[in-house]
Amino acid sequence: MDATVNQINERKFCTACYTQVDQEDQFCNSCGYPLKGTEQEQERFMSVRNVKEIDLVEANIKIKRASYALYFIAGATVLMGLIMYGSSKTVEVKNDLLLINIILAAIYAGLGLWCRSKPLAAIISGASLYALVLILNAIVSPLTIVSGIIFKIFIIGYFIRGIKSAVEAEKLKKELNIG
Amino acid sequence: MDDLSLSPEPETPAGPHCINCDQTISAESRFCNHCGFAQPDHNAISNDEKLIAIKQIALFFLIDTVICCLATFIDFFKTLTWSVTIDITMAVSAVTFFLYNWQSTKVLLKWPGFSVIKLIAFCAVAAVGSIIVSFLVRWLNQSLFSKEFSYYSFYARHHYGEALMIFFVAVMPALFEELGFRGFLLQKLLQVADKKQAIFISAFMFAIMHISFISLFWLIPFGLLLAYVRVKENTIWYGVFIHFCFNFTSCLSEIYRLHHIYHY
Numbered sequence: 001m002d003a004t005v006n007q008i009n010e011r012k013f014c015t016a017c018y019t020q021v022d023q024e025d026q027f028c029n030s031c032g033y034p035l036k037g038t039e040q041e042q043e044r045f046m047s048v049r050n051v052k053e054i055d056l057v058e059a060n061i062k063i064k065r066a067s068y069a070l071y072f073i074a075g076a077t078v079l080m081g082l083i084m085y086g087s088s089k090t091v092e093v094k095n096d097l098l099l100i101n102i103i104l105a106a107i108y109a110g111l112g113l114w115c116r117s118k119p120l121a122a123i124i125s126g127a128s129l130y131a132l133v134l135i136l137n138a139i140v141s142p143l144t145i146v147s148g149i150i151f152k153i154f155i156i157g158y159f160i161r162g163i164k165s166a167v168e169a170e171k172l173k174k175e176l177n178i179g
Numbered sequence: 180m181d182d183l184s185l186s187p188e189p190e191t192p193a194g195p196h197c198i199n200c201d202q203t204i205s206a207e208s209r210f211c212n213h214c215g216f217a218q219p220d221h222n223a224i225s226n227d228e229k230l231i232a233i234k235q236i237a238l239f240f241l242i243d244t245v246i247c248c249l250a251t252f253i254d255f256f257k258t259l260t261w262s263v264t265i266d267i268t269m270a271v272s273a274v275t276f277f278l279y280n281w282q283s284t285k286v287l288l289k290w291p292g293f294s295v296i297k298l299i300a301f302c303a304v305a306a307v308g309s310i311i312v313s314f315l316v317r318w319l320n321q322s323l324f325s326k327e328f329s330y331y332s333f334y335a336r337h338h339y340g341e342a343l344m345i346f347f348v349a350v351m352p353a354l355f356e357e358l359g360f361r362g363f364l365l366q367k368l369l370q371v372a373d374k375k376q377a378i379f380i381s382a383f384m385f386a387i388m389h390i391s392f393i394s395l396f397w398l399i400p401f402g403l404l405l406a407y408v409r410v411k412e413n414t415i416w417y418g419v420f421i422h423f424c425f426n427f428t429s430c431l432s433e434i435y436r437l438h439h440i441y442h443y
Contacts, residue, residue, distance in 0.1 A: 124380050
């Protein structure tokens, strides 16, 4: 074969996942796309792939909701800090409380942002910090469990679904050979 | 010319073969490039197993959190007897979770590639780090919260206070926190997430578990270091010694400070 033609044809990419493949490959070895299959086979492959892509979009929506829950907690923590700052009498205590709440809020918000690149780690960390704060408050003053219980249930629900979706999304990304 | 170097080498019969058509495939192939058959991933863990692992992690974390919160915030538990009971309960919890996952965790008790130089280097770093951290913590406590904090004063009232403190602050946590967090927890997390995420989650949980706000700034890096060493060396023992040296140094500096500065 002519050397120049060979050079041009050398780089070939998979139609489905854009990985580089060899000229003689029958199937893409990263995603299984039938490179030399019939049009019908290729269409069937792409429709299965599309279903998985839709699943991935749905998983990402749930991850996004978990990140919104983290932002919400961050906001609520700042608000609580300000309320406590306003209501407590001793100067030392109120400064400490405000500082602690602001740093906590910053951690929640940071984890919320981190959901974009590493959702699993961000949501698990955020959920464990939230659980710790809930338990801590419940032990110091047991009545705090009841206050805003509906919000708490919703937030925990978003976290659990977020964690499940993050696990699912990682599996789908691997199967689709993206990210 | 490139074609020549890329041509398949005939002398690789031991390489991976497709499980369906038995033709040679490259090691990283997830599908056979001849027949399209999906190749089994032997390290893959199903999503259901991952979710069970996460539930176990959550249970361990919740148990430890409740115990720690009780010990920190309820005055009733602030006696030596209760403090010992709580330490033992945490140790039992760590050992239970570790043993429950014995099949995957037992390998961590081995010490492959044991190196005295590495061990001494790690211990020295831990000791120096501990001095820096205890200085910073004291400074932060004084300037931010205008408070003095000492765990020795808790043990000083008792006979053999120093020995008790060294045992309960340096020996017990070094052993059982490593067993729990770097042993059980990190091993479980590695089944769920990739290495970087697992290291971060374990360090974060380890840091917030201590329920000391001011200490978060050094506990997270400390947890990251311990988890990194544990993943890299595949043994918990370096971590145990680093953790011991770190806590032991801070115990010694505490005792020294109280004896020589305040004449306790």
